Amino acid sequence: MKCAWKELLAILPQSIRQDVDNLGREMLQEIRLRKSQPVQLICHKQTHWLKTVITAADLNYTVNAASRYSPWAATTISQGYLTAQGGHRIGIGGEAVIRDGQITGIKYLTSLCIRVARDFPGIAASVGQVSDTMLILGPPGSGKTTFLRDLIRQIADKTCVSVIDERGELYPQAADFMPGRQMDVLSLCDKPSGIDMALRTLGPSCIAMDEITSESDCNALIRAGWCGVQLLATAHAADVQDLYSRPVYRPLVQTRLFRSAIVLQKDKSWKLERMKL
Numbered sequence: 182m183k184c185a186w187k188e189l190l191a192i193l194p195q196s197i198r199q200d201v202d203n204l205g206r207e208m209l210q211e212i213r214l215r216k217s218q219p220v221q222l223i224c225h226k227q228t229h230w231l232k233t234v235i236t237a238a239d240l241n242y243t244v245n246a247a248s249r250y251s252p253w254a255a256t257t258i259s260q261g262y263l264t265a266q267g268g269h270r271i272g273i274g275g276e277a278v279i280r281d282g283q284i285t286g287i288k289y290l291t292s293l294c295i296r297v298a299r300d301f302p303g304i305a306a307s308v309g310q311v312s313d314t315m316l317i318l319g320p321p322g323s324g325k326t327t328f329l330r331d332l333i334r335q336i337a338d339k340t341c342v343s344v345i346d347e348r349g350e351l352y353p354q355a356a357d358f359m360p361g362r363q364m365d366v367l368s369l370c371d372k373p374s375g376i377d378m379a380l381r382t383l384g385p386s387c388i389a390m391d392e393i394t395s396e397s398d399c400n401a402l403i404r405a406g407w408c409g410v411q412l413l414a415t416a417h418a419a420d421v422q423d424l425y426s427r428p429v430y431r432p433l434v435q436t437r438l439f440r441s442a443i444v445l446q447k448d449k450s451w452k453l454e455r456m457k458l
Contacts, residue, residue, distance in 0.1 A: 182207075183300040185267025185356040192246040192265050192295075194239040200231050205297075211322070212295040214240060215274075240290040247271055257348070259285050268298035268353035296322075298350060300358040305331040308451075310339075314412040314438060316456075318424060319445035325415040326350055326391050328445060330358065333389045333413065337361020342413075343385035345375035351391055373401035380408055387411040399432045406438045420444050421454045 186206060190198045193212070197220050201212065205222050213221035220231040247265035248258070257263045262272050274292035277284045305328050317332070319325045330351050336342050337360070344351060344366045352358050352366050360366075365383050367375045372390055379385050388405055390398075393416045406412055418424040421442050425434055433439055434456075442454045 183302075183356065183358055184297065185269070185353065188265065188267035188355050189269050189295075189297060192243050192269070192271075194233075194235075194242055196239070197231060197233050200233070204229050209297050211297065213292070214243065214295070215292040216240060216290070237290065240293055243271070243293055243295075244273070244290065258287055261287070262348075264349045264353075265295075266353065266355040268350040268356050268358075270296045270298070270348065270350055272296075298353065298356060299327065300330060300356065301327055302331060302334070302359055304328060305335060308332060308335070308443065311336055311413070312411070313440040314406060316424070316433075316439045316442040317413075317415040317445065318418045318420060318442050319415075320419055321417060323445045323447075324449065325445060328443070328451070329389065329391055329413070329415050333364065334359060334361040336387055336389075336411075336413070337364035339363075340386040341365070341384065342387045342389055343367065343375075343379035343383045345370060345372050345379065345388065345390040347372055347375065347390065348392075372398045376401045376405050380405060380410070385410055387413060389413040391415050392417070393433075394429070396429060396432070399430065403432060403436050403438055406436075412439070421456060425457075 190202060193201060205224060208224040209222060211223040214235045216235055216237055218235060220233050220235060222229040248263050262270055264270055272294035273287050275287040275290040278286040278288055317325050317329055333342055333344060341363045344364060346352055346366050346368045349368050376388060379388055388410050393414050402412055424430050439456050441456060443451050444454055445451050
């Protein structure tokens with residue numbers, strides 16, 4: 182297991198770093214920072230509450246340390262998150278800034294949800310050879326990104342894979358997560374643009390990405406699918422039936438682009454489900 186632990190500690194308020202280091206180095210999954218509330222550490226099988234109460238200054242410190250004032254971070258904050266060094270994702274709660282009907286930022290921070298990025302080589306080894314276009318399904322926090330990361334690595338040991346890492350979470354440089362031998366990564370690039378770039382310039386046999394969340398993502402996947410490349414992606418859904426019920430995924434279902442799905446279970450196991458053709 183690998184984790185950019187020093188990078189995680191560096192974005193936390195100084196007052197909680199030692200406690201986080203002592204309690205969570207091996208098992209920590211999420212850190213919840215809420216204004217005027219004690220710190221919540223969510224580990225694999227238990228939750229710890231620290232005595233330290235979070236202030237507005239603590240929240241601002243973490244966001245500033247994680248973003249390093251980069252233009253990309255300003256863009257992602259308007260979408261409710263940012264990615265810190267090492268691939269740690271920070272969900273942001275606060276007051277949205279609206280301009281011309283669009284969310285352009287978040288002010289008056291009230292809470293942060295920090296998901297700890299970890300790499301578990303071999304976690305997807307039992308899947309075996311992947312030859313179909315395939316989705317990985319599961320609710321938020323079920324381990325889709327971790328599972329996808331290892332499955333990409335397996336495929337990239339046998340064939341050329343282009344990874345569209347829009348949020349910089351799959352293979353962050355600071356984390357030094359183990360790559361596959363035939364893997365090319367486009368980081369911090371939106372999925373439609375990244376897919377088009379990969380098809381034009383990288384000659385992939387497979388294109389992989391995390392979290393299909395929009396109609397534009399689905400349309401880009403459909404264009405790529407009919408170009409003869411294998412596709413691998415994750416989506417928020419409890420199972421295949423749940424996927425069918427979600428309007429955003431309707432184009433993928435109607436075009437029959439994906440043939441099978443790996444459904445992640447609460448006990449960290451998985452099952453293979455066939456898509457209806």
